[in-house]
Amino acid sequence: MDDNKLYNALLKSQDERRQFERDRGEAKAEDGFRKERPYAGSDRDKPNWTRLEHDRNEYPPTVYDxxxxxxxxxxxxxxxxxxxxxxxxxxxxxxxxxxxxxxxxxxxxxxxxxxxxxxxxxxxxxxxxxxxxxxxxxxxxxxxxxxxxxxxxxxxxxxxxxxxxxxxxxxxxxxxxxxxxxxxxxxxxxxxxxxxxxxxxxxxxxxxxxxxxxxxxxxxxxxxxxxxxxxxxxxxxxxxxxxxxxxxxxxxxxxxxxxxxxxxxxxxxxxxxxxxxxxxxxxxxxxxxxx
Known part of the structure; x- marks a missing residue:
């Protein structure tokens, strides 16, 4: 591979990596450290719990209603x-x-x-x-x-x-x-x-x-x-x-x-x-x- 192709491939790889880290919310020096990390409910961190529906009579409310x-x-x-x-x-x-x-x-x-x-x-x-x-x-x-x-x-x-x-x-x-x-x-x-x-x-x-x-x-x-x-x-x-x-x-x-x-x-x-x-x-x- 000639030097131009190698250089272009390296630039492309770095751009893709930088874009991936931005999507993840990683703060980079060139971003001025102003970008916040995604909150816990973002797509990259899916919750590992499942919502269960219970009968109201089986589990009485704990807050008075x-x-x-x-x-x-x-x-x-x-x-x-x-x-x-x-x-x-x-x-x-x-x-x-x-x-x-x-x-x-x-x-x-x-x-x-x-x-x-x-x-x-x-x-x-x-x-x-x-x-x-x-x-x-x-x-x-x-x-x-x-x-x-x-x-x-x-x-x-x-x-x-x-x-x-x-x-x-x-x-x-x-x-x-x-x-x-x-x-x-x-x-x-x-x-x-x-x-x-x-x-x-x-x-x-x-x-x-x-x-x-x-x-x-x-x-x-x-x-x-x-x-x-x-x-x-x-x-x-x-x-x-x-x-x-x-x-x-x-x-x-x-x-x-x-x-x-x-x-x-x-x-x-x-x-x-x-x-x-x-x-x-x-x-x-x-x-x-x-x-």
Whole structure:
């Protein structure tokens, strides 16, 4: 090979090498050391890992996201739509849209009044006898229908056993048992309801001493702990009929808002006004007219 060809081949080889090093990001003196090396995600350094897709239920989120985290609340035996309809429990897509919209409006009004964060609503019927629990249950269920919030129904009416027919899980201990027995934990009195994002706590078995138990310090500790567990939780306290029992006046101290139920054809305007006056609290938020 003559000298010219050898020289040209050498130049070509050097140019190719220089171009290759530039592509790799190697800084050369003639570049003024201003060229940066490629970042770790460049084509020359392909990652040696493979992305794996996992089931959300198998690996719960580690960062709190209400729409995901709240969906993981235990509900091992959910009610079917037919079962919900039989029990007159509201559900998304139910045929009676007017009833569903009424509970949605209640949810909106109560949340707007409460502002940010969780809160506690006490519900008590102004009628005689039982019959208010279903309304309290559906009020709590309306908050559970929102994927960004959850609800807890705390039944504080030990004189009624209606809750057993509304939940899909067997229940044993409740509020009065927990307050009266310090060996019980909160976990032992919370049960899945059969409705998504709604848990329940039954009233318990110690009805005769309910007034004293609701006045105890441990009752306040229970409500405080329940409110602290989830930042997007609405707690509904179902109190015995307000006009016939003293428990409602005791439970009022644990509520941020109070709603009275008005059974159709059973309560007059005068009774409503007297009950609100007897309550004597700015926590009163409104009335729910029950058919």
């Amino acid at each position: 209400s729409s995901m985290s709240l969906g993981l609340i235990s509900n091992p035996n959910p009610w079917s739509r037919e079962q919900l309809r039989e029990r007159k429990i509201i559900y998304s897509g139910m045929p009676d849209k007017e009833v569903m919209d009424a509970y949605r409006e209640l949810r909106i009004q109560l949340r707007n009044r409460a502002g940010e964060g969780n809160f506690t609503v006490m519900f008590s019927s102004l009628g005689s006898g039982s019959g208010g629990l279903l309304t309290a249950f559906n009020l709590a269920a309306s908050f559970g229908l929102d994927s960004h919030s959850s609800a807890l129904l705390v039944d504080c009416d030990p004189y009624s056993n209606e809750l057993e027919g509304l939940v899909s899980a067997p229940m044993e201990y409740g509020v009065t048992d927990f307050v009266g027995d310090r060996s019980l934990t909160i976990k032992s009195i919370i049960y899945p309801s059969g409705v998504e994002r709604l848990s329940v706590i039954p009233a318990g078995t110690q009805a005769s001493s309910a007034v004293e138990l609701f006045s105890a310090v441990r009752m306040r500790e229970l409500i405080t702990e329940l409110k602290a567990r989830y930042p997007d939780r609405c707690i509904v306290l179902n109190a015995p009929p307000f006009r016939e029992n003293t428990e409602g006046r005791i439970l009022e101290r644990f509520a941020d808002q109070i709603v009275f139920g008005v059974p159709f054809g059973e309560v007059t305007g005068e009774i409503i006004a007297d009950s609100v006056d007897a309550l004597g609290s700015e926590k009163f938020s409104g009335l729910i007219f029950q058919e």
